[in-house]
Amino acid sequence: xxxxxxxxxxxxxxxxxxxxxxxxxxxxxxxxxxxxxxxxxxxxxxxxxxxxxxxxxxxxxxxxxxxxxxxxxxxxxxxxxxxxxxxxxxxxxxxxxxxxxxxxxxxxxxxxxxxxxxxxxxxxxxxxxxxxxxxxxxxxxxxxxxxxxxxxxxxxxxxxxxxxxxxxxxxxxxxxxxxxxxxxxxxxxxxxxx
Amino acid sequence: xxxxxxxxxxxxxxxxxxxxxxxxxxxxxxxxxxxxxxxxxxxxxxxxxxxxxxxxxxxxxxxxxxxxxxxxxxxxxxxxxxxxxxxxxxxxxxxxxxxxxxxxxxxxxxxxxxxxxxxxxxxxxxxxxxxxxxxxxxxxxxxxxxxxxxxxxxxxxxxxxxxxxxxxxxxxxxxxxxxxxxxxxxxxxxxxxxxxxxxxxxxxxxxxxxxxxx
Numbered sequence: 001x002x003x004x005x006x007x008x009x010x011x012x013x014x015x016x017x018x019x020x021x022x023x024x025x026x027x028x029x030x031x032x033x034x035x036x037x038x039x040x041x042x043x044x045x046x047x048x049x050x051x052x053x054x055x056x057x058x059x060x061x062x063x064x065x066x067x068x069x070x071x072x073x074x075x076x077x078x079x080x081x082x083x084x085x086x087x088x089x090x091x092x093x094x095x096x097x098x099x100x101x102x103x104x105x106x107x108x109x110x111x112x113x114x115x116x117x118x119x120x121x122x123x124x125x126x127x128x129x130x131x132x133x134x135x136x137x138x139x140x141x142x143x144x145x146x147x148x149x150x151x152x153x154x155x156x157x158x159x160x161x162x163x164x165x166x167x168x169x170x171x172x173x174x175x176x177x178x179x180x181x182x183x184x185x186x187x188x189x190x191x192x193x194x
Numbered sequence: 195x196x197x198x199x200x201x202x203x204x205x206x207x208x209x210x211x212x213x214x215x216x217x218x219x220x221x222x223x224x225x226x227x228x229x230x231x232x233x234x235x236x237x238x239x240x241x242x243x244x245x246x247x248x249x250x251x252x253x254x255x256x257x258x259x260x261x262x263x264x265x266x267x268x269x270x271x272x273x274x275x276x277x278x279x280x281x282x283x284x285x286x287x288x289x290x291x292x293x294x295x296x297x298x299x300x301x302x303x304x305x306x307x308x309x310x311x312x313x314x315x316x317x318x319x320x321x322x323x324x325x326x327x328x329x330x331x332x333x334x335x336x337x338x339x340x341x342x343x344x345x346x347x348x349x350x351x352x353x354x355x356x357x358x359x360x361x362x363x364x365x366x367x368x369x370x371x372x373x374x375x376x377x378x379x380x381x382x383x384x385x386x387x388x389x390x391x392x393x394x395x396x397x398x399x400x401x402x403x404x405x406x407x408x
Contacts, residue, residue: 035258
């Protein structure tokens with residue numbers, strides 16, 4: 001039975017020792033630690049994947065694949081970034097792989113594709129038409145720009161976290177966000193009026 | 195704060211609550227900037243509403259099963275352990291690699307040689323144009339630096355911060371280009387950064403240091 005949820009937990013802010021403990025347990029295949037990971041970061045992972053892939057089924061597949069990759073790669077976790085950031089990095093790369101494989105645009109899959117799913121969004125006065133417009137404009141962006149925008153504006157991650165996820169500096173993340181929003185700003189009114 | 199339309203982008207780049215408040219105050223008296231700011235804020239508000247959540251009670255059991263299967267298979271298929279496993283993989287890689295290398299070497303040698311000459315010459319032209327552009331910006335920077343050092347107004351400080359961020363981003367981009375000269379996307383990004391820097395330096399030079407912006 002699919003039900004709506006309203007909240008997405010904030011990014012985990014783990015201590016380094018805690019992160020290493022989680023990584024070691026993941027490498028060892030500890031089922032409980034994976035469940036803990038899913039409980040803490042699963043909702044945000046689904047949201048990130050949804051906003052890259054455009055439908056719940058693909059987003060769930062990407063999250064599942066990410067957990068398998070975490071298990072395979074946990075032994076290589078160096079502790080440079082927090083474990084959650086490291087996991088988001090794997091997720092974003094998994095989404096890129098899915099997008100490249102299917103070679104079709106996100107706009108082909110609409111919210112109606114999430115049949116049986118109750119998609120919940122934060123309460124706001126924003127209408128679906130605006131969301132569709134923004135999704136269409138985001139879809140036209142190169143991967144990196146779209147990801148920086150999604151992680152900052154949609155998911156609320158900081159530039160420091162985004163920098164670690166994408167392997168770029170904090171300043172570069174800030175610059176990419178600004179230039180992306182500038183590009184979107186120019187297209188926004190034009191697209192909305194047409 | 196006393197700002198003009200050319201400062202709007204700098205305020206949006208900074209994006210601090212103070213900058214956004216200043217931008218809003220300016221937009222209240224300027225229709226063109228009001229339209230830009232409205233679109234800017236509209237995009238942010240729309241983006242925030244796109245955080246997506248749904249519950250699927252079947253997802254975790256599915257992931258759990260996939261993980262259990264993967265872990266069980268991983269344990270079963272490790273007859274070669276440690277050094278012997280690495281050695282087997284290395285031997286296989288060397289064997290396959292050398293066969294492919296010998297086969298392909300002769301086929302691609304001629305074509306690659308010709309292609310590389312054309313490619314390198316095109317890249318040299320692009321890089322020469324970039325060097326000229328960078329030199330022109332460096333000249334502009336000399337004048338701007340003098341002006342930036344002589345004033346501590348908040349606007350000039352925000353210009354300084356923006357220029358520092360741009361320099362960091364340019365340096366990082368340059369490292370990526372050094373790794374892959376042919377990556378057109380990174381080159382475009384670098385060009386956009388240089389253009390932004392050029393525009394910012396021009397804005398600094400245009401700014402009247404005696405105007406209080408507090």
